[in-house]
Amino acid sequence: MNYQVFDLKLKRLIQACKETGNYKKLAVVGFISTSNLVDEIALNLGMRPRYREKSEELLFEYMIAVNDIFEKNLQIQIFNNETITTIKEIELLFLRNRGDIPYKHIKNLIFVYYELRKIEVPNLYKGMTGEDYFESSNLYMLNVIPRGMRQKRDTNSSKFKPMLLHKIKEQERVLQNNLNKKLDQMNIERAIFLKNIKKSLIESNKNRITFQGTLKDNMDYGKSQNILIKYFLIGIAFISLCLGGLIAVEMFLYPNTMPVLSNLLLIFFGIVIIMIFSYKSLNKKR
Template identity: 55%
Template sequence: MTEVERNVDIKLKMLIQACKETGNFKKITVTGFILLSNKIQEIALKLGMRPRNEAKDELLFDYMNMVNELFKKNLKVQIFNPDIFESVKKIELLFLRNRGDLPKTYTRELLRVYYLLRKFEIPNLYKSATGEGYFEDSNLNMLNFLSPNARKNKNKNTSKFRPLILQKVREQERALQNTLNNKLDQTNLERALFLKKLKEGITKSGNSKISLRGVLKDSVDYNQSPSIFIKYFMIGFALLCALCGIMILIEALQFPFISDVLSQTLFIFFGVIVVLILLYRMFTKR
């Protein structure tokens, strides 16, 4: 427990006692909700997420869902389990509807969730992703030869080990996903991020050496959702252009005397489709 958390606990106990004496529990509810909101945002920021957009009244559970969705896409892991997520959603909606007033059972639930979130261990995403010391006590201790010190001492061609390494990485990934979805753990989350980076290094390096550079934060694609939206938009627009092109082609066959004008329009539509296909391939590679 940090000094800040210790001070928060002392003041919280004093506030609870004062609320019991006055019978007005709204202060403890509002204070508890602020603490809960700050803790959720603190966790998200440590994971490299953007701050919650309070200016646009972004709901707390929507913010939590965004964090969950991003890490599901990256690691198939949810940061906030369904129990915590549903509790926060229920509390927040009632809190907003009653303008800060909550029944005692909801206030207790609010404080319970807050203290559960305080137990979360968030990894250092700026930790080096070299793999040094990650696997001494795991099923991937064979990967320790990828660390910088081991690479200096061993001059082996690792290409023949790639299929075996990739298989072991995938097995360990599935094991870590199951573990992390049951309980968020700092060490295992760091391992999951490293394995994602390692797998990308193995699949992209071809016959060259496996590159392990940068920090763990590089393993998370924070722009994934916007990229997916852009790709779907390009597919939809390309299909619309193709449909328009087919209609123009039919019109040109039915009315040959305007075929010259329609052929130019048809050429433009199919040119746009080609450009969109090239752009889509570029985004897919990224």
């Protein structure tokens, strides 16, 4: 999104709305922009999108869910409590009055929007090799063990482990403090990386970022919801197609069975067609 253009347009709209006294449009724009921004932040952090249908999940609830995940994993807050409280207040009022909210709330909303814009989050989908982070962190010592010594490292690792874990915990604490004051991309990436190292040191075998959260908090889960009925239809269509195919092969192998089996063949292929139509109509409804 081109924020410069957006800011200019928003300024024009604010001026126009001030003049006409019609603040509803401003409230709508402010609310959608904030909601979009929160989505963008959360998606970049690997979260699922917000359930928007029928206001299933309100914006402030979504922000709390994002915070929960990050507090659980990195002991940091992505959105501060004040912001969430402000959004909660405005959102509930916005929904109750259908967008008609007092100007002071709109001002607050736009202020919150620009506060959220300051948050820099990393794109957690980027490949994290780890090597780059060694160079930019004080933990380079992990990587400078000479090759000869590395072979013996496993046997000696138990001696180093407590020291390294202590060092990591120290750094983590510093990062958490920094991040709770101000979120910035590099520090979040480092915090995740430290968590990764700590976990591999404890488990000594995996080199993977594991985030504690449930699948339904993941971005891909949202897309895969409500499709089980479709899979059911696909299942029936698939099995009918297979049975139809089997009968067709049988008719080919034993032509004398054709008069008897042709009706059955039509029934199975008919079921396939019905299932395809049902699937399509289900797609349209959703």
